[in-house]
Amino acid sequence: xxxxxxxxxxxxxxxxxxxxxxxxxxxxxxxxxxxxxxxxxxxxxxxxxxxxxxxxxxxxxxxxxxxxxxxxxxxxxxxxxxxxxxxxxxxxxxxxxxxxxxxxxxxxxxxxxxxxxxxxxxxxxxxxxxxxxxxxxxxxxxxxxxxxxxxxxxxxxxxxxxxxxxxxxxxxxxxxxxxxxxxxxxxxxxxxxxxxxxxxxxxxxxxxxxxxxxxxxxxxxxxxxxxxxxxxxxxxxxxxxxxxxxxxxxxxxxxxxxxxxxxxxxxxxxxxxxxxxxxxxxxxxxxxxxxxxxxxxxxxxxxxxxxxxxxxxxxxxxxxxxxxxxxxxxxxxxxxxxxxxxxxxxxxxxxxxxxxxx
Amino acid sequence: xxxxxxxxxxxxxxxxxxxxxxxxxxxxxxxxxxxxxxxxxxxxxxxxxxxxxxxxxxxxxxxxxxxxxxxxxxxxxxxxxxxxxxxxxxxxxxxxxxxxxxxxxxxxxxxxxxxxxxxxxxxxxxxxxxxxxxxxxxxxxxxxxxxxxxxxxxxxxxxxxxxxxxxxxxxxxxxxxxxxxxxxxxxxxxxxxxxxxxxxxxxxxxxxxxxxxxxxxxxxxxxxxxxxxxxxxxxxxxxxxxxxxxxxxxxxxxxxxxxxxxxxxxxxxxxxxxxxxxxxxxxxxxxxxxxxxxxxxxxxxxxxxxxxxxxxxxxxxxxxxxxxxxxxxxxxxxxxxxxxxxxxxxxxxxxxxxxxxxxxx
Numbered sequence: 001x002x003x004x005x006x007x008x009x010x011x012x013x014x015x016x017x018x019x020x021x022x023x024x025x026x027x028x029x030x031x032x033x034x035x036x037x038x039x040x041x042x043x044x045x046x047x048x049x050x051x052x053x054x055x056x057x058x059x060x061x062x063x064x065x066x067x068x069x070x071x072x073x074x075x076x077x078x079x080x081x082x083x084x085x086x087x088x089x090x091x092x093x094x095x096x097x098x099x100x101x102x103x104x105x106x107x108x109x110x111x112x113x114x115x116x117x118x119x120x121x122x123x124x125x126x127x128x129x130x131x132x133x134x135x136x137x138x139x140x141x142x143x144x145x146x147x148x149x150x151x152x153x154x155x156x157x158x159x160x161x162x163x164x165x166x167x168x169x170x171x172x173x174x175x176x177x178x179x180x181x182x183x184x185x186x187x188x189x190x191x192x193x194x195x196x197x198x199x200x201x202x203x204x205x206x207x208x209x210x211x212x213x214x215x216x217x218x219x220x221x222x223x224x225x226x227x228x229x230x231x232x233x234x235x236x237x238x239x240x241x242x243x244x245x246x247x248x249x250x251x252x253x254x255x256x257x258x259x260x261x262x263x264x265x266x267x268x269x270x271x272x273x274x275x276x277x278x279x280x281x282x283x284x285x286x287x288x289x290x291x292x293x294x295x296x297x298x299x300x301x302x303x304x305x306x307x308x309x310x311x312x313x314x315x316x317x318x319x320x321x322x323x324x325x326x327x328x329x330x331x332x333x334x335x336x337x338x339x340x341x342x343x344x345x346x347x348x349x350x351x352x353x354x355x356x357x358x
Numbered sequence: 359x360x361x362x363x364x365x366x367x368x369x370x371x372x373x374x375x376x377x378x379x380x381x382x383x384x385x386x387x388x389x390x391x392x393x394x395x396x397x398x399x400x401x402x403x404x405x406x407x408x409x410x411x412x413x414x415x416x417x418x419x420x421x422x423x424x425x426x427x428x429x430x431x432x433x434x435x436x437x438x439x440x441x442x443x444x445x446x447x448x449x450x451x452x453x454x455x456x457x458x459x460x461x462x463x464x465x466x467x468x469x470x471x472x473x474x475x476x477x478x479x480x481x482x483x484x485x486x487x488x489x490x491x492x493x494x495x496x497x498x499x500x501x502x503x504x505x506x507x508x509x510x511x512x513x514x515x516x517x518x519x520x521x522x523x524x525x526x527x528x529x530x531x532x533x534x535x536x537x538x539x540x541x542x543x544x545x546x547x548x549x550x551x552x553x554x555x556x557x558x559x560x561x562x563x564x565x566x567x568x569x570x571x572x573x574x575x576x577x578x579x580x581x582x583x584x585x586x587x588x589x590x591x592x593x594x595x596x597x598x599x600x601x602x603x604x605x606x607x608x609x610x611x612x613x614x615x616x617x618x619x620x621x622x623x624x625x626x627x628x629x630x631x632x633x634x635x636x637x638x639x640x641x642x643x644x645x646x647x648x649x650x651x652x653x654x655x656x657x658x659x660x661x662x663x664x665x666x667x668x669x670x671x672x673x674x675x676x677x678x679x680x681x682x683x684x685x686x687x688x689x690x691x692x693x694x695x696x697x698x699x700x701x702x703x704x705x706x707x708x709x710x711x712x713x714x715x716x717x718x719x
Contacts, residue, residue, distance in 0.1 A: 042520050042522060042523075043490075043520060044490075062488065069451065146705060147411070176658060176660055176669065179658060180658040180669070180689075183658060183689060189687060198520055198521075199521070200521070200662065201660060201661065201662045201663070204661035204662070204663060205658070205660045205661050206683070223686075224661045224684045224686070225684045225685075225686060227600060227684075228663070228683060228684040229684070238522075239522060240663045241663040241664040242525055242662070242664050243525060243664075244522075244571045244661060281671075282664075283664075284682050284683055298706060305553070305554065305556060306553070306574040306577075307550075307553045307554065307558075308549075308550075308553045308574070308577045308637075308639075309638075309639035309680065310577075310639075311638065312554075325664075325682070326719075
């Protein structure tokens, strides 16, 4: 197990000049020994590039990778002692489940009795103990991917296990069970786990800390709660949650705030930084309010949807769209009505140049 | 346009792909075909399009029998899961192709207007291969819309896209459908997608049409356990129970005051066994007066970004509770879930709905 420190940038082009030339913009980041991390972002955000740099498949065009404080920038995955699990099962069909799980240990000349004990332990954790003598060839894709996960986790001395979208081939109904397994295993084995995915459920459920990436930049590293409650960047507000955060233009004007060109009295003791800001509030925290109520705006209702477990209200003010998640018991307004929505409260965030300011 | 399927079936070799069904999708609205893979969604769409002939039964368009008519003789537009475009044509020509085929006037204007609606106007001169997956599917959608067919069929069009793109495109599609007058059939495996599209929903399971009606109505009053299972995500919590004098007694759990319809007051013991259905969102961690408590421990908290789905092991079985926002739970932590009797569904031993939660009207 190891702590990993990155201080680097990567471009696939020879002389990068603009931001767009970088697959990974200059970044500094540390992965704690024994931590569970996820790299989350849409395709093309740089998460796979970052994973490949950590594994040693790719040398960054600038900067260094440290493993436990030692420069490992130019070392191979073997030298770094990294285990990897990919999207699709990488196993030997002709071997049994036990032989597949034992393979990474045999390669490292681990004594036979230790191999046996460790294989039994991992098989137990993955609920595959009853299948140890079966050939992999006859198993379903789910089962094969479980063997892949087991092979990634079987070595106790790895510096880190890297997962690249490992649940892609898993049946949706079985996914939660494997997410639970991975969490339990992390708890018990205390390995450093790094998990790449574009799926927010997977990242937020699995990781203690999620690295949210967009356009080659890591815009926030934080717990699921931090990403939901205090997005550090408007992209995080937008990307986390369905639908994502609402954004409205806001600026301080004397004792009041102009929100979407509507004045509301500033809450006592709160002053916004100067300039044009954006107010961010999640649909979960927007509530119906009395006309003229504190922190509330008059909006025109565009759509009311019964989403089964709640009502989704879509409304507009001054050309901005705002969504509110209302309880089913709420009396639903009609399309075209003007209603008041409370957008300023303890959960409201403020952004300048896309970054959280207060 | 009124599409009517009258007692249609589809038999392929020895296996039945579609069991006898009647369906008349609401004209000019969206009908969602909801079901798991292999439920019969694609088979049904192919019959609607005229790509396949039903083994028995009749397909009518505005009262005319079109059962024997192939897809080319019918006026339908289709969009598939895979991003299907003409690879050697520019985006402009792809969108324009159905218009050119009909030798329409003002093609340039129509293509540009559609491209703008789907936010691909800057790519008109490019080839599809130079676009991202999401953009390629927008081109396929624009071409289908250009056809302006009275019947538009979409077979899981968003399934191969990232969820944020899916969210964005779904919203745009819902607006496009609402502003047009085509009858739209949209297949999906996701209950959440059906609810977001609204309109009407036909629930399919293993080749059978189980229920058809306004989407929210089908969701709130599924007429059977099978419909409830197919139309819930996360799965509806199902708890074994018995009918007793004062209501419903959970096996290995508390009892709930629920007034059952009179027909279940039969003395036969078989008819006394019930299934209680509870949607994940109806289970809460904060009790309200009159709630029934269920103790357990946390198996896993799955976080979707907007909600936390807590899997809980209890005496009455595994339950999933949906909590708004992000909440953290230790694996194995004790937890008590609370449930209001009026938010529960009750199904009889045959899986027929007896009681649905009370709704505000």
